[in-house]
Amino acid sequence: MNPTAPVIEIQDVTKTYRMGDIQVHALRGVSMQVFPGELMSIMGPSGSGKSTLMNILGALDIPTGGIYRLDGQDVGKMNDDHLAEIRNRKIGFVFQSFNLLPRTSALANVELPLVYSGAANGRERCIAALEMVGLGDRIHHNPNELSGGQQQRVAIARALVNNPSIILADEPTGNLDSKSGAEIMRIFQELNENQGITIIFVTHEPDIAEHTRRIVRIQDGHIVSDSPVNVPKRAGEQAYTRRARDLITDDAVN
Secondary structure, X not given: OOOOOOOXXXXXXXXXXXXXXXXXXXXXXXXXEEOOOOEEEEEOOOOOOHHHHHHHHXXXXXXXXXXXXXXXXXXXXXXXXXXXXXXXXXXEEEEOOOOXXXXXXXXXXXXXXXXXXXXXXXXXXXXXXXXXXXXXXXXXXXXXXXXXXXXXXXXXXXXXXXXXXXEEEEOOOOOOOHHHHHHHHHHHHHHHHHHOOEEEEEEOXXXXXXXXXEEEEEEOOEEEEEEEOOOOOOOOOOOOOHHHHHHHOOOOOO
C-alpha cells in the first residue's frame, strides 16, 4: 500500500436503525480519512453517532449506505470470514468496560485472540504484551485481583498481541480515576510514537482528546469539525521497556 494513502477512508457513510416503525438516523453522510500513524479522537455527546462510527470502523457493524475502505479494500464487499480476520489481525479493540473474562488470569485473557490467529510463540508474545503495559508481575492474577487501571492494561495487552496496525479505543479511561487514566494515555502515546500504530479514541472527555493530535467532532450524525491539536498533552514518563516492545513487534504472526 502507498504509505501516503489513507489506511481508513469513509465516503458519505450513513447508518439507520429501525425501532419498530421508527427509523433512527445514527450517521448522516459521514466522510473522513485516517492516515497511517495518526493519533486522533472522535468526540461527541451521547447519541451523536460516535460509537456507531467506531463500530463501523472496527468492522463490527456495516453502514446502511456509503463506502468504507480499509487499506484500500472495500469493507462492504468482504464476507464474514474476511471481516473476522480483519478484526483479529489488523484491528485491536479496547473498551471502557475492559471486557475481561472474570475467572481467567491476565495471561489467559491476553491469549484469547491467538486462538484464532495461529500465531507462533503465543505464550511468549502474551507475556511480552503484558510486560509492555507494566504487568509482567501480574500475569497469573485474575481481574478481581487487579485495579481498574491494571485491568485496562490487560485489555490493551490483549489488543496488542496480534501486532495490529490500528487500535480503536472506546472511552478507554471512562471507568478510571485521573491517575490511572493518565497512565493509560501514556501507554497509548508510546504505542503510537514508538511503533507507529494508528490509534483512534472515542471519547466525550476534552482532556482525553487533548492528548491526541487530531480531534473530529460529531453531532447528530454529522461531522461538525475536524481539527489538528497544535500541542498535544503529554501523559508522563516511559511506560514500558524496549525489550518488551521488541518481543511483541517480532513478526511472529503469519
